[in-house]
Amino acid sequence: MSDLPWLLAGYGLTLGAIGGYAVGLRRRLRRERDR
Amino acid sequence: MTPTARRARTGRDVAAVCVLAIGLVLAVTAPPDRLQGDLQRLMYVHVPAAWTGYLAFVVTAVASVQILRRRPLRQWDTLAEASATVGVLFTALTLATGSIWGRPVWGVWWTWDARLVTTALLLLVYLAYLALRRGIDDPEVRARRSAWLGVIAVVQLPIVHMSVVWWRTLHQPPTVLRPGDPSIDHAMLLALLVNVLAFTLVAWSLLDRRRELGVLRHDRERDAVTIPAGLAVTAPDLGTIDV
Amino acid sequence: MTADVMALLRTELRVERRTGGTLLVLAPYAVAALALVAITTGADLPLLRRLSPGLLWAVVVVLGVLTTMRQGYAEDPTRRDLLHLLGMRPEAVWIARVLAAATLVAALEVVLTVAAVVLLDLAVGDPLLHAAAVPVTALGLAALGVLARDLADGARSGVALVPLVVVPLAVPLALAPVQARAVAEAGGSGWTWIALAALVTTVTVGVGIAAAANLQEVAS
Numbered sequence: 174m175s176d177l178p179w180l181l182a183g184y185g186l187t188l189g190a191i192g193g194y195a196v197g198l199r200r201r202l203r204r205e206r207d208r
Numbered sequence: 209m210t211p212t213a214r215r216a217r218t219g220r221d222v223a224a225v226c227v228l229a230i231g232l233v234l235a236v237t238a239p240p241d242r243l244q245g246d247l248q249r250l251m252y253v254h255v256p257a258a259w260t261g262y263l264a265f266v267v268t269a270v271a272s273v274q275i276l277r278r279r280p281l282r283q284w285d286t287l288a289e290a291s292a293t294v295g296v297l298f299t300a301l302t303l304a305t306g307s308i309w310g311r312p313v314w315g316v317w318w319t320w321d322a323r324l325v326t327t328a329l330l331l332l333v334y335l336a337y338l339a340l341r342r343g344i345d346d347p348e349v350r351a352r353r354s355a356w357l358g359v360i361a362v363v364q365l366p367i368v369h370m371s372v373v374w375w376r377t378l379h380q381p382p383t384v385l386r387p388g389d390p391s392i393d394h395a396m397l398l399a400l401l402v403n404v405l406a407f408t409l410v411a412w413s414l415l416d417r418r419r420e421l422g423v424l425r426h427d428r429e430r431d432a433v434t435i436p437a438g439l440a441v442t443a444p445d446l447g448t449i450d451v
Numbered sequence: 452m453t454a455d456v457m458a459l460l461r462t463e464l465r466v467e468r469r470t471g472g473t474l475l476v477l478a479p480y481a482v483a484a485l486a487l488v489a490i491t492t493g494a495d496l497p498l499l500r501r502l503s504p505g506l507l508w509a510v511v512v513v514l515g516v517l518t519t520m521r522q523g524y525a526e527d528p529t530r531r532d533l534l535h536l537l538g539m540r541p542e543a544v545w546i547a548r549v550l551a552a553a554t555l556v557a558a559l560e561v562v563l564t565v566a567a568v569v570l571l572d573l574a575v576g577d578p579l580l581h582a583a584a585v586p587v588t589a590l591g592l593a594a595l596g597v598l599a600r601d602l603a604d605g606a607r608s609g610v611a612l613v614p615l616v617v618v619p620l621a622v623p624l625a626l627a628p629v630q631a632r633a634v635a636e637a638g639g640s641g642w643t644w645i646a647l648a649a650l651v652t653t654v655t656v657g658v659g660i661a662a663a664a665n666l667q668e669v670a671s
Contacts, residue, residue: 176245176246176247176312177246179247179250179308179309179311179312180246180247180249180250182308183250183253183254183304183305183308183309184232184250184253186301186304186305186308187253187257187301187305190297190300190301191297191301191410191414194297194414195413195414195417198414198417198418198421199417201421202417202420202421202424205421205424205425205428206424208428276665329619329622330619332615332618332619333616333619333620335615336612336615336616336619339608339612339615340602340603340606340612340616342607343603343606343607343608343609343612344605344606344607346669348669349669352665352666352668352669353601353602353603353606353666353669354602356598356602356658356662356665356666357602357616359658360598360620360655360658360662361620363654363658364620364651364654364655365620367623367647367650367651367654368619368620368622368623370623370647371622371623371626371627371647372622372626374630374647375626375630378630378633378634
């Protein structure tokens with residue numbers, strides 16, 4: 174069993190989740206500021 | 209926000225991204241583990257995520273104490289909430305990466321490792337904390353009650369962890385997902401520490417932004433109440449999933 | 452203050468006996484839960500016997516928390532305000548409520564023990580250990596439950612919140628009796644585990660007493 178898919182999954186999930194949350198936050202902040 | 213503060217914040221954000229990038233490089237270039245091979249590199253995200261999750265929880269607890277000491281809610285309640293949401297993110301990541309690490313190495317998606325169990329329980333408590341907050345509209349009541357939950361949780365969770373560790377040492381040989389190996393290679397240790405720092409900085413950035421969001425909402429709520437027509441004029445924020 | 456606590460406790464238990472019926476509903480439900488486990492696992496008695504201590508105390512925690520959500524005398528916030536106005540200290544009210552709930556949980560534990568002996572072929576082990584485990588865990592669970600209830604009082608989805616808050620923190624209360632028994636069987640002293648459960652209970656009661664007055668202020 175190759176290790177690479179698991180490593181990609183782990184790192185991808187981590188970076189994706191953090192990045193996604195950050196992007197979502199920016200969007201929400203902008204919306205809130207424009208209220 | 210003052211220009212100095214803004215500059216400091218940008219500096220911190222840039223540093224966070226840079227250290228994260230360095231951490232990534234180190235994680236890729238560190239020597240593979242003797243037993244687990246390359247899979248062991250998942251430790252460089254799993255452990256920092258766990259550390260960050262616990263840290264966020266402690267921040268929530270500290271902020272909770274301040275709330276109970278009648279410090280301003282605009283400062284401390286927003287911190288407590290923001291820290292809890294960031295904590296949920298990293299705690300969930302801890303469990304997910306632990307699972308992804310465990311499956312190829314030991315063939316199971318979950319090991320009843322004491323630390324994993326405590327982390328899972330921590331996540332449940334966080335979720336209860338956020339659910340409690342979502343369920344209360346009055347800002348003062350919400351702050352006070354969630355603060356007590358924050359306090360009782362931080363006091364009890366070490367005892368819970370102790371009981372789980374004790375239980376596992378009685379019934380299982382010392383486990384596996386253990387990065388605290390005394391013979392850890394220096395390059396691996398460096399990679400681990402840099403990633404811990406990276407995650408801490410990243411979490412701090414997220415926390416800061418999330419708290420800013422909370423402050424804006426706090427101000428909007430406060431202003432809505434002082435305007436005579438108040439909430440009848442402002443559209444009620446029934447909220448999206450608030451994380 | 453002790454007189455207040457005893458008076459309120461007597462009232463709570465009287466109300467429970469006359470109109471409550473919390474135990475009357477929860478005890479059969481808990482026994483049904485145990486029975487369900489036996490049924491779904493194919494009623495393999497040797498297996499059940501091995502698992503029975505764990506199953507017993509898991510059901511105690513998961514269902515015991517529901518007893519703390521009962522309708523009682525002082526469970527009504529309006530009545531608590533009244534008691535406050537009449538000069539009863541919030542801590543005393545809290546203690547009385549917890550003692551009442553603990554009584555019910557203890558009764559549930561006794562019923563469940565009997566059910567486990569019958570349905571799952573549970574061997575109780577050291578009766579002294581088991582007897583000590585009952586009040587310690589009952590008090591701890593009651594304290595956690597009443598505290599959680601006050602936090603969730605009036606909140607949306609408060610009903611589901613109380614068990615969610617209690618169960619993770621009650622893990623040591625479920626672990627301790629099972630491990631105490633296992634350790635005793637292996638020749639060690641199970642009392643250290645009972646002491647751990649007592650620690651959880653003491654801490655919870657301490658926080659609860661500290662929080663009682665504070666939460667009363669913002670009760671809405």
